[in-house]
Amino acid sequence: MDDRTTWRAGHAEHREALGPLVRALVLGESHEALEILREKAGRRRIARGRLATGAGCFLKHYPPGQSHHRVRDALKQWIDLTPAAREFAALRRLHAAGIGVPEPLAYYRFPNGERVLVTRLLEGEPLRRAIDRPPTERRHLLEAVGRLVARLHAAGFVHRDLHRGNVWVTPDGPVLLDCPAVLPLRLRWLRRQDLGKLDASLARWLSLADRVRLRAAALAVVRPFSPDARRKIRALGDASDERRRTHLRSRTRRALRPGRLYARLLSAAGRGMRLRTVDEAILRTAIDGREDAGASLGVMRFPGRALPTWGPGSSPARRMWLAGQGLRARGIGAPPVLAFVEERRLGRVARSAVVLEARDTANPAALGGPAPWLGAIVTLGAALRASGVAHERLSEAALCCAGEGELGLTELDAVRFPRRLGARERERIDEFVARQIEASGASAFEQEKAIARYAARTVFLPGGRTRITRPRS
Secondary structure (H helix, E strand, O other), X not given: OOHHHHEEEEOHHHHHHHHHHHHHHHHOOOOXXXXXXXXXXXXXXXEEEEOOOOOEEEEEEEOOOOOOOHHHHHHHHHHOOOHHHHHHHHHHHXXXXXXXXXXXXXXXXXXXXXXXXXXXXXXXXXXXXXXOOOHHHHHHHHHHHHHHHHHHHHOOOXXXXXXXXXXXXXXXXXXXXXXXXXXXXXXXXXXXXXXXXXXXXXXXXXXHHHHHHHHHHHHOOOOOOOHHHHHHHXXXXXXXXXXXXXXXXXXXXXXXXXXXXXXXXXXXXXXXXXXXXXXXXXXXXXXXXXXOOOOOEEEEEEEOOOOOOOXXXXXXXXXXXXXXXXXXXXXXXXXXXXXXXXXXXXXXXXXXXXXXXXXXXXXXXXXXXXXXXXXXXXXXXXXXXXXXXXXXXXXXXXXXXXXXXXXXXXXXXXXXXXXXXXXXXXXHHHHHHHHHHHOOOOOHHHHHHHHHHHXXXXXXXXXXXXXXXXXXX
């Protein structure tokens, strides 16, 4: 392998030192100065190297295109618009503009379509871990991240894949990673989309105050906020909510196709999907009813429908499977749904079945008294509102214990994930929270405090603060 034909661009002074590392990475050979960080067949390989000078480097090895779009991939290879080439060009432009990104060192292109991108190694940690710092440090960090994004947009670029995993925190400040999708565009809606993606990726780990601080720094606005600044910050919140809903709907749909978490299941009762972490033989035994598969497993069977049905909601078992996986993706407790199968005949669902783990019914005594019950109800209600989850039969009978001090939903066939919660669904959740608070057995003072906490957690959600100001009979 001669790097005179594979070297395409980079710092000439590093060319001789990088050659052995790149060859070892591409050929799969071992090298004392090369450490493989991530390797998966057919996917991008990540490695860390050390040059003779002692400087560190970061190497990304891109295999030839593995998608089903062979013509498109061949065209990209021919004109060199591969992810590696795009990222190297983007890093060059951003680094020259003074934007915090890893310094690009070299780009290699091989005759068989393989590519290698080399950047300078940056010490630090990902943003998803850095936000666990003490409050004062976290606030300064979020403001620095916001200023970095503001400089990116002010320079006329959009990242288009901006999330917490693509921000690296170094001792000198945050930098942006994974830049193949960067474009030199000044479109306002793309900037808002950038910030919405970043905000949505941090929503579960940051308070609203911290998220507002990040948005303000990214928009280059200072307190006290003017009416125009408030409008822009709210627009970013709407973009964040929309991004989160889109992402969660996508994660829910993935439960219907094989992947990292799910696999196909074939049994005598039909075909469907299962969790990869569960033994397939146990699931078949439970569904086919040959013997007891375990006291903790339950199988619900449903008869067919009289008319032909098509689509993702065509059987109760499939709806419960999607509901269980969708709730898990949204961080809301539910009985773990392990598998489902359907038997179809001429477009008609003849029968279906779903396997799920048993969960204890929920009541104030099961959670340890009125105080834990109030906290769990407020948390569940706010999560349903924030994640846009509707339950058509929401009541105490639809609750289960989902963990220590946590509540979850049962009757999964009544769960829906609409694009937006309507006024009726929001009112149903609010009334449910009020009824459960009143039935908790807590004092009137504690009930009023719980209603106030619920109102505070819903004030910035779509639809606004709950209208319930006191428990209702």
